[in-house]
Amino acid sequence: MPSLARFVPPAKLIDKRVYSPWTEGRLDAMLNGSKVDTLVITGGETDVCVLATVLGAIDRGFRVVVVTDAVCSSADPTHDALMELYRSRFSEQVEAASTAEVLDSWH
Template sequence: MAARGLVHGPLGGNCIHLCVDMQRLFGPGGPWPVPWVEKVLPAIEELTGRHPDRTIFTRFIPAVRPGEGPGMWARYYQRWAAATLSNIDPALVELAPSLARFVPPAKVLDKRVYSPWTEGGLDALLHGSTIDALLVTGGETDVCVLATVLGAIDRGFRTVIVTDAICSSADQTHDALMELYRSRFSEQVEAVTMEEVIDGWR
């Protein structure tokens, strides 16, 4: 299905770019490689380069040791023991190098779960600001991007997903989530191309 465009009009000074988990963890050689990362990275670089001071990068930080974490996260890190901090090069949690160069002025927000909202970090960053619109890029479409988008919707933000700047390691669920964003959340989510974002955010 084609993107619907910026149905609520151009983006302005109350918008930020929220880039989800574009880290070396998910790139080639990481424990959770996402093949599509390399394809969407140039678009994310272009958007960040236009508005570095309006960009927040999230980073997913794994548990330190296998079996650590509250509740089912402990089981998760038994399954993914090879991805815990004690078993990987610590540099893998860093942003992709082509994005890290924008920090500062871009900001970095670390999180230990899928959502950037659950631990309060993103709410704290935005508290007291005039931000009312979020442009979402990054990965994965059906995991951390989904958690990010649902949190933004719940908080009433205008939520814009950049369709050619998000990715997943599973094509089938990526496609299913793109349909979900455009249909079930059509009143609260705008699905647009990077070209439309660049034309609509001056």
Template sequence: MAALGLVHGPLGANALHLCVDMQRLFGPGSPWAVPWLEKVLPKVDALCTHKPERTAFTRFIPPPRPGDAIGSWARYYQRWEAVTGEAIGADMTRLVPTLERFVPPARVVDKRVYSPWTEGALDALLAPAGVDTLVVTGGETDVCVLATALGAIDRGFRVVLVTDALCSSSDSTHDALMELYTRRFSQQVEVARTEEVLEQWR
């Protein structure tokens, strides 16, 4: 396993905290509730508090109805009709209440699929700001965080995954993905805890 921590040194002025899908949609009472979300929320909150102006949130936005999705996503939402827009209402796609206070200055990027890169809004946000490093938190480790990290790697960003600020609904696949990140992507992904990130990002 690769060495853990910020092996490439402190974080610079062009780093940005990218918090993935910390929404009410994945909170208590939702069909998609992620049990760990509340556990990691204080760590995410600490990072947002540290640099609110250097924070961006992604939000996963389901279609209004299953038939509004394309291809295999239509079949997916036939299975998960309970989380389509008409079923859950707009409030469920909002950030969890604790994090809403950071917007603004934090920014929000909405997406309709796992990856935040496919629709261009995230690229449009990062490029003018000269961002070269992404500090990634949120959920889920093995779905939307994975898609976020792979897209960031492809674009050449320095990628830092904050281990105690990531959550998943599956312990086993969370653990498998953390092993994947540290073994297969050790040259392109750093894995660090919140305390170290806060200490090394001034």
């Protein structure tokens, strides 16, 4: 997205071969000691990979922001259910925000 180009670098890319980016250890290794306290999460399969990422981030104590218009799923019903879950059941651990809201508040 052209509007995000100003953030690259310092953005980093980690490829993964499983649902959770935490399982293989590379994300933990990258974040360890980095002073990062917030993860802004986007991606495909809201109800699979995004969910695994969100839950792992919560477990590790990160502030989690799910970008509502930058996640998707191949199944609309479960995507919608997970978006509701993020907003209701996980409202203390997860913030839901649009791309515009994230960009407006980025420091």
